Amino acid sequence: MGYLRINNLVKTFNRTEVVKDLTLEISKGELISFLGPSGCGKTTTLNMIAGFLDVDGGRIEVDGQAVHLLPANKREMGMVFQNYALFPHMTVFDNIAYGLKLRKVSKVEAKKRVLEALDMVRLAGYEKRYPKELSGGQQQRVSLARALVIKPKVLLLDEPLSNLDAKLRQEMREEIVDIQKQVGITTIFVTHDQEEALAISDRIAVMYEGRIEQVDDPITIYNQPKTDFVSQFIGEVNKIQGVVVGGENGNESRVNFYGDEQLLPFQLRTNEKLDFFVRPEKIVITQKHEGEGFQSIVMKKMFLGAKTRYFLKVEDKDLIADIPNTALNPHSIIEGSKVQTFWQAEDILPSRNVR
Amino acid sequence: MKKKLPSILLSLSCLIVYLFLLAPIVVVLLSSLTTTEYIVFPPEGVTLRWYIELIEHPEFIDSFILSISVAFGTAIIATIIGTMSALAVVRREFKGKNAIVQLIGSPLLIPSVVFGVALLQFYSWIGLATSPLSLILGHIILTVPFVMRLVVASLVGFDRVIEQAAMNLGASSIRVFFEITLPVIKSGVIAGAIFAFITSFDDLTVALFIVSTDVVTLPVRIYTYMQYQYDPIIASVSSIMIIMTVVLMIIIERVMGVGKIFSSKN
Numbered sequence: 001m002g003y004l005r006i007n008n009l010v011k012t013f014n015r016t017e018v019v020k021d022l023t024l025e026i027s028k029g030e031l032i033s034f035l036g037p038s039g040c041g042k043t044t045t046l047n048m049i050a051g052f053l054d055v056d057g058g059r060i061e062v063d064g065q066a067v068h069l070l071p072a073n074k075r076e077m078g079m080v081f082q083n084y085a086l087f088p089h090m091t092v093f094d095n096i097a098y099g100l101k102l103r104k105v106s107k108v109e110a111k112k113r114v115l116e117a118l119d120m121v122r123l124a125g126y127e128k129r130y131p132k133e134l135s136g137g138q139q140q141r142v143s144l145a146r147a148l149v150i151k152p153k154v155l156l157l158d159e160p161l162s163n164l165d166a167k168l169r170q171e172m173r174e175e176i177v178d179i180q181k182q183v184g185i186t187t188i189f190v191t192h193d194q195e196e197a198l199a200i201s202d203r204i205a206v207m208y209e210g211r212i213e214q215v216d217d218p219i220t221i222y223n224q225p226k227t228d229f230v231s232q233f234i235g236e237v238n239k240i241q242g243v244v245v246g247g248e249n250g251n252e253s254r255v256n257f258y259g260d261e262q263l264l265p266f267q268l269r270t271n272e273k274l275d276f277f278v279r280p281e282k283i284v285i286t287q288k289h290e291g292e293g294f295q296s297i298v299m300k301k302m303f304l305g306a307k308t309r310y311f312l313k314v315e316d317k318d319l320i321a322d323i324p325n326t327a328l329n330p331h332s333i334i335e336g337s338k339v340q341t342f343w344q345a346e347d348i349l350p351s352r353n354v355r
Numbered sequence: 356m357k358k359k360l361p362s363i364l365l366s367l368s369c370l371i372v373y374l375f376l377l378a379p380i381v382v383v384l385l386s387s388l389t390t391t392e393y394i395v396f397p398p399e400g401v402t403l404r405w406y407i408e409l410i411e412h413p414e415f416i417d418s419f420i421l422s423i424s425v426a427f428g429t430a431i432i433a434t435i436i437g438t439m440s441a442l443a444v445v446r447r448e449f450k451g452k453n454a455i456v457q458l459i460g461s462p463l464l465i466p467s468v469v470f471g472v473a474l475l476q477f478y479s480w481i482g483l484a485t486s487p488l489s490l491i492l493g494h495i496i497l498t499v500p501f502v503m504r505l506v507v508a509s510l511v512g513f514d515r516v517i518e519q520a521a522m523n524l525g526a527s528s529i530r531v532f533f534e535i536t537l538p539v540i541k542s543g544v545i546a547g548a549i550f551a552f553i554t555s556f557d558d559l560t561v562a563l564f565i566v567s568t569d570v571v572t573l574p575v576r577i578y579t580y581m582q583y584q585y586d587p588i589i590a591s592v593s594s595i596m597i598i599m600t601v602v603l604m605i606i607i608e609r610v611m612g613v614g615k616i617f618s619s620k621n
Contacts, residue, residue, distance in 0.1 A: 050519075050523060051523075052522075071522075073524075073525045078524075079519075085517045087539075088517070089541075098524055098526075102525040
């Protein structure tokens with residue numbers, strides 16, 4: 001079923017394992033992101049797939065064939081590099097045609113395919129330019145065309161957008177997804193930008209310290225993080241403490257948050273002090289001083305257009321709440337006032353202490 | 356008017372520097388046209404007699420051919436060795452790397468007279484007779500540091516990711532070197548080759564120690580000839596060398612641009 005299969009992959013640098021027993025299956029045509037902080041092993045894994053780094057253990061298969069022992073130039077992978085890596089002494093045309101020349105494609109055929117590729121990345125008419133005459137975004141498009149024109153088995157993108165400015169980055173990522181779907185190529189997209197990964201991926205593999213923490217579609221990753229690392233790395237999150245005061249009928253527990261008891265759909269050990277995660281947009285505040293929840297003080301507020309961010313304090317704990325301005329008029333709450341603070345039981349996740 | 360004074364002074368100082376640099380060349384060129392039996396400046400009259408008389412001195416022609424051949428051989432071999440050393444030094448970490456870098460660079464620090472004496476003693480010790488080859492060997496030692504330094508300079512800004520990119524597209528290591536690496540560092544390599552050629556062609560000090568009666572390079576020939584005679588043939592030989600150099604530079608300029616070659620970036 002898996003088109004690209006990575007089995008028990010290991011990489012060691014100076015006796016430190018930077019990739020630890022990594023296993024992953026990627027389906028044909030899928031766009032998967034490797035997401036994680038720097039040093040998590042995502043680029044190392046990509047370089048092993050591309051063949052730039054030797055594998056210290058495990059295997060990599062593409063379409064049923066083991067490739068992890070092949071040299072990089074025999075793997076038929078198209079790679080797009082962070083700094084574009086265009087050949088400075090060649091024109092745009094020659095850059096894109098280089099892979100075809102190596103494959104001994106006839107000149108007529110090569111010309112046709114290069115022009116098609118240029119068309120696809122919307123750079124028709126640029127074939128005589130040299131890389132240094134192009135902007136960063138244009139260079140990255142040439143790089144993408146160069147990788148795709150050889151019809152590789154897998155497309156590898158190594159932080160392809162991180163050298164571009166914010167606006168261009170959004171444009172380019174949409175373009176990359178469009179092209180990827182149009183060509184239907186199996187793609188690995190390495191990034192440290194979680195918003196980018198959420199926006200474009202079919203699935204995200206969240207990596208930390210050489211391991212995959214969770215592989216799931218973006219919505220599941222965001223809403224049902226399986227480990228504490230994923231909870232904290234993806235999106236923003238409040239980490240709060242609660243005390244389990246009692247279990248009720250097996251699958252539920254009663255937890256005390258700052259004086260307010262809430263029934264949560266988890267089985268937790270009674271009398272335990274636990275960390276919980278709740279996202280800023282899941283917190284609700286009202287000016288009522290009764291009902292569910294607890295009282296907190298508004299320390300500061302920040303108007304952000306569609307929403308307002310409230311910096312709250314309860315006991316010694318800081319909380320961030322993002323409230324849509326349609327739900328609550330930011331003018332009506334002044335800094336220093338007390339607000340009723342709560343969240344739905346399904347919006348809070350207990351820490352699993354698994355990192 | 357006040358503002359213009361500094362720029363006038365600048366132009367003037369440039370003019371003086373250029374005059375100082377170019378005057379000897381002009382003096383030689385003009386002296387070769389004199390009708391007198393001795394070198395004089397300004398020349399008296401105009402004649403090409405000293406150029407025609409060169410034909411009666413086949414030893415100059417032989418030396419010229421020898422010098423060109425030695426310089427050519429030196430340039431090719433020194434460029435290959437220098438480029439390979441530069442690549443090793445910049446890209447690899449190995450034991451004793453610093454020592455090797457210093458060793459390769461050491462001919463730059465040793466006075467060429469000392470080097471000439473050393474080479475003479477070394478050649479007679481190992482029993483190597485004077486030949487174009489022994490000259491080339493000596494000049495290679497002399498020129499490799501230049502080539503290496505120029506190539507190292509052109510490798511400084513080299514991003515090896517483009518080599519990975521080429522490999523990723525299917526290129527073997529050999530193709531990567533000749534189609535990607537070499538074209539990108541070309542300016543440094545060519546500059547190194549030209550430097551090696553000129554250094555070898557121009558060398559008098561080292562060659563003086565290792566030439567024999569039948570293997571004499573042009574600079575040595577001119578030098579020894581001048582010890583006994585001071586006729587304008589020397590000026591005409593020198594003029595031919597100057598004209599040749601100028602023509603060579605013009606060709607290189609036309610083909611690839613001298614400015615491009617001698618700047619470390621392309």
